[in-house]
Amino acid sequence: MNPSFIPIAAPVLNGNEKAYVNDCLDTGWISSNGKYIARFEKEFAAYCGVGHAVACCNGTVALHVALLALGIGPGDEVIVPTITFVATANAVHYVGATPVFADSDRATWNLDPADVARKITARTKAIIAVHLYGQPADMDALATLAKKHGLSLVEDAAEAHGALYRGRRAGSLGDVATFSFYGNKNLTTGEGGMCVTNDGPLREKMRQLCWQGMDPVRRYWFPVVGYNYRMTNIAAALGVAQLERLEWHLARRREVFALYKERLSDVVEWQPEAEWANHACWMFTALLAPKFDRDAVGTALLAKGVETRPVFPPMHLLPTYAHLTAPGSLPVGEDLSRRGLNLPTGAHLSREDVERVCASLRSVLEQNA
Numbered sequence: 001m002n003p004s005f006i007p008i009a010a011p012v013l014n015g016n017e018k019a020y021v022n023d024c025l026d027t028g029w030i031s032s033n034g035k036y037i038a039r040f041e042k043e044f045a046a047y048c049g050v051g052h053a054v055a056c057c058n059g060t061v062a063l064h065v066a067l068l069a070l071g072i073g074p075g076d077e078v079i080v081p082t083i084t085f086v087a088t089a090n091a092v093h094y095v096g097a098t099p100v101f102a103d104s105d106r107a108t109w110n111l112d113p114a115d116v117a118r119k120i121t122a123r124t125k126a127i128i129a130v131h132l133y134g135q136p137a138d139m140d141a142l143a144t145l146a147k148k149h150g151l152s153l154v155e156d157a158a159e160a161h162g163a164l165y166r167g168r169r170a171g172s173l174g175d176v177a178t179f180s181f182y183g184n185k186n187l188t189t190g191e192g193g194m195c196v197t198n199d200g201p202l203r204e205k206m207r208q209l210c211w212q213g214m215d216p217v218r219r220y221w222f223p224v225v226g227y228n229y230r231m232t233n234i235a236a237a238l239g240v241a242q243l244e245r246l247e248w249h250l251a252r253r254r255e256v257f258a259l260y261k262e263r264l265s266d267v268v269e270w271q272p273e274a275e276w277a278n279h280a281c282w283m284f285t286a287l288l289a290p291k292f293d294r295d296a297v298g299t300a301l302l303a304k305g306v307e308t309r310p311v312f313p314p315m316h317l318l319p320t321y322a323h324l325t326a327p328g329s330l331p332v333g334e335d336l337s338r339r340g341l342n343l344p345t346g347a348h349l350s351r352e353d354v355e356r357v358c359a360s361l362r363s364v365l366e367q368n369a
């Protein structure tokens with residue numbers, strides 16, 4: 001038996017992607033001007049329920065320009081969850097500020113508002129809420145803290161296109177939100193990112209920073225130091241087509257999550273869905289019992305043709321940030337990181353694929369029990 005390989009993620013481009021990209025090639029509009037960029041910004045902002053968007057070349061630089069536009073810099077502290085992709089913490093570092101890591105809430109796996117409250121100092125300027133694996137963070141609690149202490153509230157929504165928090169769309173819940181359109185995300189443009197906001201002046205600043213700092217009216221005049229963080233029209237063409245199909249993708253992802261929950265309820269735990277959440281189902285994450293060696297389980301699954309990946313390492317244990325926080329001091333995040341295993345999720349999976357992942361995981365756990 002030689003079962004086919006089941007990747008953890010794969011782009012599914014079964015809408016108008018090819019037609020729109022070919023339109024770029026046929027018309028020569030392949031660089032960072034062209035009709036798809038404005039269209040993608042407008043349609044994605046509308047989807048999120050906000051007024052403005054700035055397309056850029058990935059989710060990491062979206063975070064960078066959002067923090068710059070908010071005026072965060074050297075001497076400032078920004079509270080971020082310890083369980084996130086490294087880009088969240090690195091963006092804080094890029095602007096010269098210090099990331100301050102807060103623990104996860106076991107009920108959501110997102111920022112624990114009580115720990116965020118403990119981490120606020122006179123230097124704190126912002127909170128970055130990450131909607132981990134598609135579950136929105138507890139934004140009302142974080143917004144209350146932000147308001148009380150005069151902090152900016154940023155959503156790193158890179159994993160949460162389409163998530164809802166109490167009926168409101170991820171991307172509309174803070175001062176500014178950032179998205180990634182990397183190849184494994186709910187909506188992909190290959191590489192790509194977007195900043196969304198209701199704040200018009202903030203939008204202008206972010207756009208200027210993505211366009212080399214160029215003055216919005218005086219061409220080739222650069223009043224601030226900016227960056228070339230632009231999105232190409234080709235990427236935006238993919239984005240417009242992917243956005244047309246986003247609800248279809250989200251429905252397929254919900255089906256995958258539901259089947260995992262049905263088949264695995266007696267062998268693993270998973271990220272609980274908060275009462276306020278419509279989870280965007282980016283990645284199903286099995287929490288293994290402490291007796292299992294999570295990495296060995298992942299290796300055994302790979303031998304059966306099932307790709308998995310571990311939950312992100314806690315940022316406060318990485319070599320680059322370990323000097324900031326004592327190991328052991330963010331116990332919930334450390335525990336989730338030690339035991340969590342991401343399973344294949346997405347529209348690339350057939351029902352049979354998901355059944356095979358479940359059967360493979362069950363048999364590996366039995367053998368290792």
Ligand SMILES: *Cc1c(COP(=O)(O)O)cnc(C)c1O
Pocket residue numbers: 058059060061084085087088130156158159179180181182191192193
């Ligand atoms: C993917 C991701 C990013 C970075 O996005 P890129 O487009 O890869 O730069 C940032 N934050 C989180 C939480 C992510 O998952």
